[in-house]
Amino acid sequence: MADETKATEAATPETTTAVAERPAGADRPAGDRPERSERPERSDRDRRPPRPGMGGREGGPGGRKYFRRKKVCKFCTEKIDSINYKDVRLLAQFVAESGKIVPRRLTGVCTPHQRRLSVAIKQARNIALLPFAGRVPQ
Amino acid sequence: MNRRYELMFIVRPDMVDEDQDKLISTLESAVTSSGGTLNKVEKLGKRRLAYTVRKFHDGVYILLTIDGGGGLIHELERRLRVSEPVIKFLTVRVDEEQKRLDKIKAIRDAKRKAPATPVVPESAAEAPATA
Numbered sequence: 001m002a003d004e005t006k007a008t009e010a011a012t013p014e015t016t017t018a019v020a021e022r023p024a025g026a027d028r029p030a031g032d033r034p035e036r037s038e039r040p041e042r043s044d045r046d047r048r049p050p051r052p053g054m055g056g057r058e059g060g061p062g063g064r065k066y067f068r069r070k071k072v073c074k075f076c077t078e079k080i081d082s083i084n085y086k087d088v089r090l091l092a093q094f095v096a097e098s099g100k101i102v103p104r105r106l107t108g109v110c111t112p113h114q115r116r117l118s119v120a121i122k123q124a125r126n127i128a129l130l131p132f133a134g135r136v137p138q
Numbered sequence: 139m140n141r142r143y144e145l146m147f148i149v150r151p152d153m154v155d156e157d158q159d160k161l162i163s164t165l166e167s168a169v170t171s172s173g174g175t176l177n178k179v180e181k182l183g184k185r186r187l188a189y190t191v192r193k194f195h196d197g198v199y200i201l202l203t204i205d206g207g208g209g210l211i212h213e214l215e216r217r218l219r220v221s222e223p224v225i226k227f228l229t230v231r232v233d234e235e236q237k238r239l240d241k242i243k244a245i246r247d248a249k250r251k252a253p254a255t256p257v258v259p260e261s262a263a264e265a266p267a268t269a
Contacts, residue, residue, distance in 0.1 A: 081239050081242055082235065082239055085228075085230070086146075086201075123228060123230065125188075126226075126228055127146055127148070127226060127227075127228040128148065128187040128188050128189060128191055128197070128226060129185075129188060130188050131188035131189050132189065134188075134189075136188070137186050137187075137188055
């Protein structure tokens, strides 16, 4: 009985302090709660790459498609000079499933080649070698 | 008058070979009468179209390479637009592109020939001789 009372007495100041903290937190919503809410937000921001440089280093192994420096222009490396509207197989590699032209940040093509490629794709679309929308017929 | 064009057009699939040749010969006569030259005629054959054109799913592709002026192309396109079996056509000017490609080839050939001749520095040969 005495032990219990002592234990309860020992426990109560702890609980009271704990309880005291909580109403203190409740009394000061501006102080405690925003701090607690800001901390998870900051860690979330750290998880998502905020700057392109950060994202590039993290985005290599399957992260956000940010800065892929590993990708090189296929036309520059293989020294393909002429991008003709007639070679459908080459053009179809740069066309998505929906028939859209894939942006160069995904394929890694350099700007002058991407411009010629898009001209060739549009010419091929006009002459019914490539579709405007939909899958490429094989 | 040294412009080079590639004229590709699609003919309906149920057209006979003879009629195709007739069409090509009429176009050829139009080309030569305006002072141009027909360089190449390529029949790419029957192909599945990527989308339906005038309710056709297949078509016979024919490619002509023509040297001539813009007025000639205007006339040819007019004829193709009027002719019933032709369902689509596309004209592309290729002489500028050919110029660019020839330039690149020339640069590449020059590069291949230049490093083939070995350059021996004479100072390296003299220094061990004097020492």
